[in-house]
Amino acid sequence: MNEYDSERMLALLRGEYVPCRRPEEADLILVNTCSVRQKAEEKVYSLVGRFKQLKARRPEVVIGICGCVAQQEGKHLVKRLPHVDMVLGPRRIFHLREALREIEAGHRPVVWVELDGDWSPPPPGPLGERPVKAYVTIMQGCDNFCSYCVVPYVRGREISRPPEEILREVECLVSQGVREVTLLGQNVNSYGRKEQGFPSFAELLRLVSEIEGLWRLRFTTSHPKDLSPDLIEAFGELEKLCEHLHLPVQSGSNRILRLMNRKYTREEYLEKVRRLREVVPEIALTTDLIVGFPGETEEDFRETLALLEEVRYQEIFSFKYSDRPLARARDFPEKVPEEVKAARLAEVHRVQARITGEIYRSYLGRQEEILVEGRSERNPALWTGRTRTNLVVNFSAPEDLDLKGALVHVLIKDTGKHSLRGEYLATLKGP
Numbered sequence: 474m475n476e477y478d479s480e481r482m483l484a485l486l487r488g489e490y491v492p493c494r495r496p497e498e499a500d501l502i503l504v505n506t507c508s509v510r511q512k513a514e515e516k517v518y519s520l521v522g523r524f525k526q527l528k529a530r531r532p533e534v535v536i537g538i539c540g541c542v543a544q545q546e547g548k549h550l551v552k553r554l555p556h557v558d559m560v561l562g563p564r565r566i567f568h569l570r571e572a573l574r575e576i577e578a579g580h581r582p583v584v585w586v587e588l589d590g591d592w593s594p595p596p597p598g599p600l601g602e603r604p605v606k607a608y609v610t611i612m613q614g615c616d617n618f619c620s621y622c623v624v625p626y627v628r629g630r631e632i633s634r635p636p637e638e639i640l641r642e643v644e645c646l647v648s649q650g651v652r653e654v655t656l657l658g659q660n661v662n663s664y665g666r667k668e669q670g671f672p673s674f675a676e677l678l679r680l681v682s683e684i685e686g687l688w689r690l691r692f693t694t695s696h697p698k699d700l701s702p703d704l705i706e707a708f709g710e711l712e713k714l715c716e717h718l719h720l721p722v723q724s725g726s727n728r729i730l731r732l733m734n735r736k737y738t739r740e741e742y743l744e745k746v747r748r749l750r751e752v753v754p755e756i757a758l759t760t761d762l763i764v765g766f767p768g769e770t771e772e773d774f775r776e777t778l779a780l781l782e783e784v785r786y787q788e789i790f791s792f793k794y795s796d797r798p799l800a801r802a803r804d805f806p807e808k809v810p811e812e813v814k815a816a817r818l819a820e821v822h823r824v825q826a827r828i829t830g831e832i833y834r835s836y837l838g839r840q841e842e843i844l845v846e847g848r849s850e851r852n853p854a855l856w857t858g859r860t861r862t863n864l865v866v867n868f869s870a871p872e873d874l875d876l877k878g879a880l881v882h883v884l885i886k887d888t889g890k891h892s893l894r895g896e897y898l899a900t901l902k903g904p
């Protein structure tokens with residue numbers, strides 16, 4: 474979501490600014506921030522701290538902090554980092570040009586962190602490097618208040634973009650060569666629920682998938698409690714909708730899930746997984762996990778490990794719990810010691826590495842449909858792209874072919890730690 478926001482902020486500045494490579498060359502430095510975990514927030518302070526000397530040398534450089542840390546800290550940020558000119562929360566980032574005018578008029582610092590009022594991303598504008606994939610934000614904010622999470626406080630209440638605006642945006646991207654779109658939101662399943670006359674999320678998927686020239690459709694993130702039967706059916710019906718679902722489970726223990734305020738049980742979660750696999754047997758699942766939530770016992774943790782074995786995710790994103798300002802779990806008792814969290818995280822990684830390895834090996838000898846994103850950065854002799862199940866595949870092809878943006882068949886011949894390796898067979902479509 475931050476990547477998307479940053480791109481759109483860049484689009485707003487087009488004509489006025491050109492991107493440069495190093496902060497020392499810049500007239501304007503914007504740091505778009507994340508505060509979901511403590512580590513992300515700490516990175517902001519160390520990065521922005523380094524711009525202090527730069528600002529001392531060239532006071533005319535404008536420095537802005539945008540996004541969730543801006544929202545969370547507001548005017549405290551300018552107290553702590555007086556060289557910062559501008560603080561824009563996630564609902565104010567698209568008022569960037571107005572904020573710059575204020576600073577030009579001598580009104581500094583600008584601190585805009587209102588969470589209400591209009592939030593609407595600007596159109597994408599001309600795309601630079603012929604991207605094959607793009608994100609489209611369909612909603613903002615979150616109403617779920619999981620007890621560990623800062624997001625509802627920094628991104629505000631859920632608000633959905635009008636369907637026409639989303640469709641127009643996807644059409645604009647497709648007309649510029651984009652073939653795969655990922656719809657973004659903190660909880661896409663509740664898209665349009667609060668707005669009058671909006672389609673449901675499953676209906677929106679259908680509308681987007683009807684856009685000609687779009688080949689693949691994905692979305693993230695989907696809250697398990699709101700994974701509806703019609704969305705599960707959509708996987709079976711919509712050809713462009715890829716066989717991959719990110720379904721964050723967070724914990725395998727019912728006791729911890731309750732403390733987390735996730736509003737589903739382990740059994741309900743597993744039932745949805747079973748149903749999904751009934752409709753789409755080949756669907757790849759990925760998840761987010763938190764280890765060391767306050768009060769998590771060894772037994773709770775074992776239940777999380779057992780769940781990994783039971784679901785067999787293709788990939789997981791696992792995190793050590795960290796206290797977040799405003800989130801309720803900060804005041805929960807029985808905090809888990811740092812070394813226990815680290816040991817649990819290592820164990821999760823170990824178990825998952827084996828499962829991921831087994832899943833990767835099951836691709837050997839298979840012919841897969843790959844959307845080619847370009848040359849592999851590591852080894853430019855190879856092309857790179859993803860399977861419909863979202864696995865990275867690097868592959869060789871005859872030298873005379875330009876495959877960027879093409880949909881091709883690749884024979885999978887080897888596995889790496891984070892990718893598969895293959896050989897080009899045939900072009901199905903494009904570029």
Ligand code: SAH
Pocket residue numbers: 509510621622623624658659660694695696721723761762763792793794795796797
């Ligand atoms: N809206 C998405 C998740 C957004 S945050 C959802 O509900 O799934 C991304 C991930 O960060 C979460 O899934 C969670 O695993 C992790 N996370 C959030 N707050 C955290 C915290 N305080 N400590 C550790 N991990 C956290």
Ligand code: SF4
Pocket residue numbers: 615616617618619622623624625659660696
């Ligand atoms: Fe955070 Fe929960 Fe909302 Fe996801 S659903 S953003 S974890 S509060």
